[in-house]
Amino acid sequence: QERAAALLGQEAALFVPTATMANQIALKLHTRPGDVLVAERHAHVVIYEYGGAAAHAGLMIEPIDGRAGRFGVAELEAASAPSSKIADQRATLVALENTHNSSGGRCWPLTELRAVTDAARERGLATHLDGARLLNAAVATGVAPAEIGGPFDTVTLCLSKGLGCPLGAVLAGSEELMVAARRGKHLFGGAMRQAGIVAAAGLAIDLEAIETNFVQIDVEPYGLTRWDALARLKEHGVGMSATVHPTKLRAVTHLDVTDEDIERAIELVPRALGVLVEA
Ligand SMILES: *Cc1c(COP(=O)(O)O)cnc(C)c1O
Numbered sequence: 417q418e419r420a421a422a423l424l425g426q427e428a429a430l431f432v433p434t435a436t437m438a439n440q441i442a443l444k445l446h447t448r449p450g451d452v453l454v455a456e457r458h459a460h461v462v463i464y465e466y467g468g469a470a471a472h473a474g475l476m477i478e479p480i481d482g483r484a485g486r487f488g489v490a491e492l493e494a495a496s497a498p499s500s501k502i503a504d505q506r507a508t509l510v511a512l513e514n515t516h517n518s519s520g521g522r523c524w525p526l527t528e529l530r531a532v533t534d535a536a537r538e539r540g541l542a543t544h545l546d547g548a549r550l551l552n553a554a555v556a557t558g559v560a561p562a563e564i565g566g567p568f569d570t571v572t573l574c575l576s577k578g579l580g581c582p583l584g585a586v587l588a589g590s591e592e593l594m595v596a597a598r599r600g601k602h603l604f605g606g607a608m609r610q611a612g613i614v615a616a617a618g619l620a621i622d623l624e625a626i627e628t629n630f631v632q633i634d635v636e637p638y639g640l641t642r643w644d645a646l647a648r649l650k651e652h653g654v655g656m657s658a659t660v661h662p663t664k665l666r667a668v669t670h671l672d673v674t675d676e677d678i679e680r681a682i683e684l685v686p687r688a689l690g691v692l693v694e695a
Pocket of ligand 1: 433434435436437460461513515516517546547548549574576577584585
């Protein structure tokens with residue numbers, strides 16, 4: 417979660433089972449029932465989340481006809497203009513999508529995205545980025561993910577799309593919002609006791625680098641030195657060695673290491689390194 421937060425230019429993050437759940441939690445965080453959500457007409461939150469915005473957060477949607485999934489400040493202003501009615505019905509949230517799924521994975525140029533988030537903030541609207549595919553946008557545009565995610569109040573990232581994890585997504589935002597999001601995660605039934613084992617897939621080993629019988633494990637993401645990590649592994653009965661890299665350990669198979677030994681190590685290593693945390 418800490419790594420995802422830093423990657424997305426936010427203070428904190430929360431691991432959840434799906435990006436749909438991350439979006440739905442975010443909608444509830446920023447709004448009250450009866451509020452208006454502004455989003456592009458074919459956005460995932462509008463057409464692929466099956467009325468979730470209405471069912472879970474009680475939102476009305478003011479859709480904008482976009483171009484390649486994008487829209488400009490004038491369109492945002494028109495869609496979020498204060499109601500002329502006496503009752504205080506208003507847009508409180510704008511959601512953008514990058515890359516935009518329905519338009520075939522189109523990206524927002526950073527300047528356009530910033531113009532819309534700045535205008536939203538001036539008008540008192542909260543901003544959410546459905547960045548399920550944000551890293552595709554980062555690669556395609558050469559812009560750092562934190563630059564894309566940073567201007568928003570909350571950001572969704574899906575780990576199971578192009579990133580290839582078996583499941584999982586992340587919602588990122590301020591510390592304060594993520595405390596509230598944690599409650600949302602429980603309300604949606606998305607708090608998992610087994611979160612560590614699936615979240616770990618998001619910090620995957622570099623498979624490209626494994627060609628033969630060596631697996632190098634970088635323990636830096638877990639806040640451990642190699643000597644701490646080796647001591648913990650030893651306590652759990654798993655022998656590994658240090659490498660020339662200050663934060664990398666080495667696991668090696670050979671004739672006398674059986675398949676059962678490896679299965680056992682797969683269970684013990686995350687436990688020893690404290691990667692298996694409760695949700
Ligand atoms: C796939 C997708 C989602 C939903 O992701 P799940 O993890 O399948 O719920 C949300 N937003 C966009 C833009 C997507 O492409």
